[in-house]
Amino acid sequence: MKYLLLLLVVLSGALALFYAWMEYRKINGFKVGNQKIVEISSIINKGAMAFLKKEYIWLIPFVLIVSILLTAILSFASGVSFLIGALCSGLTGFVGMYVATNANGKTAFAASLPSGASEALKMAFSGGSIMGMIVVGVGVIGISFCFLFWSPETITSFGMGASSIALFARVGGGIFTKAADVGADLVGKVEAGIPEDDPRNPAVIADNVGDNVGDIAGMGADLFESYVNSIIAAMAIGAATTGVVESTFPLILAGFGIFASIFGCILVCYSEKLPKIVLGIANKIPKIGHWLEQIQGGKNPALSLRIGTFGAGITMIIGSFILSLLFFGLDCFQVFLSVVSGVLVGVLIGFVTEYYTSSDYKPVKEIALSSETGPATVILSGVGIGMLSTGIPVIMIVLATLASFWLYGVYGVACAAVGMLSITGIALSVDAYGPIADNAGGIAQMSQLEPEVRKITDKLDSIGNTTAAMGKGLAIGSAALTALSLFVAYSYAAQIDTIDLIDAKVMGSLLLGGMLPFIFCALSIKAVGRAAEKMIDEVRRQFREIAGIMENTAEPEYEKCVEISTQAALHEMILPGVIALVSPIAVGFILGKAALGGLLGGAIVSGVMLALFMANAGGAWDNAKKYIEEGHHGGKKTPQHAAAVVGDTVGDPFKDTAGPSLNILIKLMTVIALVIAPLIV
Numbered sequence: 141m142k143y144l145l146l147l148l149v150v151l152s153g154a155l156a157l158f159y160a161w162m163e164y165r166k167i168n169g170f171k172v173g174n175q176k177i178v179e180i181s182s183i184i185n186k187g188a189m190a191f192l193k194k195e196y197i198w199l200i201p202f203v204l205i206v207s208i209l210l211t212a213i214l215s216f217a218s219g220v221s222f223l224i225g226a227l228c229s230g231l232t233g234f235v236g237m238y239v240a241t242n243a244n245g246k247t248a249f250a251a252s253l254p255s256g257a258s259e260a261l262k263m264a265f266s267g268g269s270i271m272g273m274i275v276v277g278v279g280v281i282g283i284s285f286c287f288l289f290w291s292p293e294t295i296t297s298f299g300m301g302a303s304s305i306a307l308f309a310r311v312g313g314g315i316f317t318k319a320a321d322v323g324a325d326l327v328g329k330v331e332a333g334i335p336e337d338d339p340r341n342p343a344v345i346a347d348n349v350g351d352n353v354g355d356i357a358g359m360g361a362d363l364f365e366s367y368v369n370s371i372i373a374a375m376a377i378g379a380a381t382t383g384v385v386e387s388t389f390p391l392i393l394a395g396f397g398i399f400a401s402i403f404g405c406i407l408v409c410y411s412e413k414l415p416k417i418v419l420g421i422a423n424k425i426p427k428i429g430h431w432l433e434q435i436q437g438g439k440n441p442a443l444s445l446r447i448g449t450f451g452a453g454i455t456m457i458i459g460s461f462i463l464s465l466l467f468f469g470l471d472c473f474q475v476f477l478s479v480v481s482g483v484l485v486g487v488l489i490g491f492v493t494e495y496y497t498s499s500d501y502k503p504v505k506e507i508a509l510s511s512e513t514g515p516a517t518v519i520l521s522g523v524g525i526g527m528l529s530t531g532i533p534v535i536m537i538v539l540a541t542l543a544s545f546w547l548y549g550v551y552g553v554a555c556a557a558v559g560m561l562s563i564t565g566i567a568l569s570v571d572a573y574g575p576i577a578d579n580a581g582g583i584a585q586m587s588q589l590e591p592e593v594r595k596i597t598d599k600l601d602s603i604g605n606t607t608a609a610m611g612k613g614l615a616i617g618s619a620a621l622t623a624l625s626l627f628v629a630y631s632y633a634a635q636i637d638t639i640d641l642i643d644a645k646v647m648g649s650l651l652l653g654g655m656l657p658f659i660f661c662a663l664s665i666k667a668v669g670r671a672a673e674k675m676i677d678e679v680r681r682q683f684r685e686i687a688g689i690m691e692n693t694a695e696p697e698y699e700k701c702v703e704i705s706t707q708a709a710l711h712e713m714i715l716p717g718v719i720a721l722v723s724p725i726a727v728g729f730i731l732g733k734a735a736l737g738g739l740l741g742g743a744i745v746s747g748v749m750l751a752l753f754m755a756n757a758g759g760a761w762d763n764a765k766k767y768i769e770e771g772h773h774g775g776k777k778t779p780q781h782a783a784a785v786v787g788d789t790v791g792d793p794f795k796d797t798a799g800p801s802l803n804i805l806i807k808l809m810t811v812i813a814l815v816i817a818p819l820i821v
Contacts, residue, residue, distance in 0.1 A: 149281075187702050195309070248260075283295060356572060373554050461476045581601050654745065657805060663719075664801060761791030
């Protein structure tokens with residue numbers, strides 16, 4: 141029975157990879173009829189791939205050393221599982237970025253065609269869907285392979301390998317992209333007064349490379365480790381509490397999620413071609429009919445993306461009920477409702493994130509209004525909104541935790557986490573489409589395409605900013621539930637029944653755990669600041685010393701800016717990563733298993749709060765700037781716009797470096813604790 145179920149899961153993973161291959165063929169077959177676009181896209185592709193290769197070369201010794209240590213201390217299976225997890229994580233980032241850096245120029249050219257909005261959306265989303273399907277396909281196949289040969293307890297090392305690479309990729313990529321972004325914005329937009337993505341800006345290529353390094357490779361590795369660790373946590377708890385059925389069900393659930401995600405992707409790509417009978421019925425309902433007309437004309441790409449996401453979510457809910465009935469019989473409703481609680485909370489957190497970060501709603505408009513009185517009030521307003529935005533998501537996570545625990549105990553909580561991430565395929569597809577659209581806008585600007593083309597890509601990018609913020613919200617919410625599940629799995633492995641908060645070691649470790657996310661954020665933000673200072677100096681130097689840049693008679697030295705970001709990212713990512721790896725090991729062996737539990741508890745609580753605050757504040761600042769650039773509060777080249785750019789500059793490392801890295805941090809620490817639990821009992 142176990143082998144048959146694993147075969148079905150592997151087939152679902154193979155289907156995801158096949159879908160990704162078909163989408164790649166579609167993108168590869170699309171020909172760009174503009175040589176300038178081809179040249180710029182090629183430069184971005186080479187820069188991004190060169191950085192990723194250097195980053196992986198730096199990480200290879202680390203991966204081999206840890207794999208050897210796990211083999212020597214625990215078992216051969218643990219060492220090999222860690223190695224496979226690290227390789228799978230690296231593979232998803234590499235393939236995703238290769239595709240994205242080929243799709244960006246084609247999206248820009250598609251936007252210049254007669255049906256520009258529709259074609260550009262399809263091209264950008266196809267690039268994103270390849271990333272989404274690679275992540276889920278490689279994830280379930282990798283876990284299935286390890287589970288086939290080893291026990292559920294051993295495959296926790298697979299999750300540790302995935303989390304380790306994800307942390308370095310997220311931190312390194314975030315430092316790269318934000319150093320370039322801050323330098324390009326402050327010198328180019330504020331000091332020189334030139335538009336965003338203007339080819340006269342020496343940091344513009346580094347900025348576009350960074351979009352792929354941070355928001356494609358880093359984000360892909362991030363959601364890959366979230367996805368696999370949610371499955372592994374549920375499998376470990378199932379194996380510890382009951383047996384084969386509970387340990388296999390999360391994998392089957394994830395496998396069905398792939399089918400639901402593919403269905404959602406198809407809905408996005410073909411939402412314009414809804415059957416006439418559907419349109420005929422819908423047009424009798426005025427608002428629905430209006431929405432469908434917008435979708436058909438490509439006027440509202442956000443609706444197309446939502447149709448795909450909701451379609452996948454509904455399909456997943458139906459499928460999870462059928463699977464729960466087949467696996468658990470009379471207990472199916474408890475498991476099913478646990479899964480649904482995770483799905484619903486994931487969707488609701490996305491909507492709350494959209495409210496706090498979209499320019500359609502009050503919070504972002506309040507930040508834009510505060511620009512009337514300068515950058516200080518912009519920053520204060522953004523900080524306040526970011527802090528306020530933690531309330532509703534945390535309450536939702538608590539409700540999902542309580543409900544799923546009441547329904548089916550700790551296994552129910554783990555299933556809720558799997559449910560939340562079950563449609564990662566479509567969620568990541570929607571998320572990854574944003575950076576591709578952003579890059580397409582930059583390429584359109586540098587290629588001097590018609591202004592109408594940039595309007596199309598800007599609209600897609602604006603939606604991408606919101607979907608990216610929603611994706612970060614989903615990642616943080618799932619991180620909380622997954623970390624709680626891994627924490628429970630650790631308590632079983634370490635044979636801990638209760639953790640006594642009156643114990644001095646536990647209380648001290650709790651405070652240490654609460655401190656670690658702050659130290660981690662401080663290191664990554666200061667790293668961005670140091671790299672940005674070098675970038676600003678270099679951009680100013682080129683404007684000062686290279687005659688003819690502003691007149692378009694001389695070309696900036698783009699490669700020097702790319703090199704600054706590359707070196708900063710590679711050197712600065714080491715210390716935060718080492719802290720995350722060493723802290724749980726040191727506390728576990730020095731202070732004991734209960735103290736390690738306290739450390740994890742403190743890190744989970746402060747890490748989730750900080751991650752939500754930083755991601756939402758950064759997203760709100762970004763969209764407040766874009767809201768002003770649309771013409772509100774004076775528009776571009778005004779003091780209000782300059783104030784909003786300062787707020788966005790502060791928010792950049794919040795939302796793209798420190799904030800997203802925190803959800804990896806708390807899961808990496810917890811999964812390390814789970815791996816070393818047999819050694820500290």
